[in-house]
Amino acid sequence: MKKYVLVTASTKGLGFEIAKSLSFAGYNIILTSRNKENLVHAYKSLNQDLEHKMIEIDFSKDNIKEKLIKEIADLPLHSIVHNFGLKLQNDKHPIDTDILNQSIYNNFTISIEINNLLAKQFISDSSTIIHIGSTASLHAKASPSYTLSKSLINTYVKNISYEYINQNIMICAVLPGILGHEDSEWDKKKSIDKKRYEEVQKKQPLKRFALPTDISGYIVDLIQQKSLMLSGSVLKLDANEY
DSSP states (O other), X not given: OOOEEEESSOSSHHHHHHHHXXXXXXXEXXXXXXXXXXXXHHHHHXXXXXXXXXXXXXXXXXXXXXXXXXXXXXXXXXXXXXXXXXXXXXXXSSOOHHHHHHHHIIIIIHHHHHHHHHGGGBOSSOEEEEEEOOTHHHHOOSOHXXXXXXXXXXXXXXXXXXXXXXXXXXXXXXXXXXXXSTXXXXXXXXXXXXXXXXXXXXXXXXXXXXXXXXXXXXXXXXXXXXXXXXXXXXXXXSTTOO
C-alpha cells in the first residue's frame, strides 16, 4: 500500500529537506506551497520511483477544506509533518493583539484544523503527527507573539497525546535551534547585521547554525519508528544550546 506523508510548506528550507528525505525513505509526499513554480522544482527533486502530489495553497489565506482536504481525501495518509509557520513584522512589545491573533493562527491554529480534519484518514498501522516548533518556545528570546504561538504547540501535543494514542497515532513536537539555510530568518539577518550574525553563530555549540539536513534525518527516524511511547514528547534539537 502507498503511504503518503503530508509536509506543509515543503518546497524550501527545512520542509523541503524533510520531504526529500522521506521520499527517498520510501514515502509518497504531499507537497504544499503557495508558489506553483516552487512546487514543480521540489517535485523533481523527490524520489521519482514513487508517486507524489502537489497542492498549491496559501495556508494563511485559503480555505483548508477546499484547497487541501478535498485534494487528498482519497489518499492513504500515513503521517503529517507540520512545518508551516510565519514570523510577522512589528511583532514586539507592547503586544499588538491583532498581530498576536494572526501569529497564533499561522503558527498553531492551522495545524490543529488540519489534524482535526485528517485524523480519521490515517491508515491502520501506527501513524505520526509531527509539529515543527521552535526552541524560542522554551527560552522566550524571540519576538513575543511568535514565541507565544509556538509555545501553544508544546502544550497541545502533551494534552492531546492520550486521545491520539487511542487512535494508534503518535504525536510530538520537534524544536530545532537556529536554522541557517538560505532564506531562513537568520540568513536574512546576515545581510542586515553581519557582525551580530557572526557573534551568535560562534556561540552555537556546533559553531554554526543548524542545517535542514541536521533535522530531516531525525524526522524520518521518528516516522519509521512508529513508537507510541514518544506520544506527547517535546523533542529539542539544538545541540544542547539551551
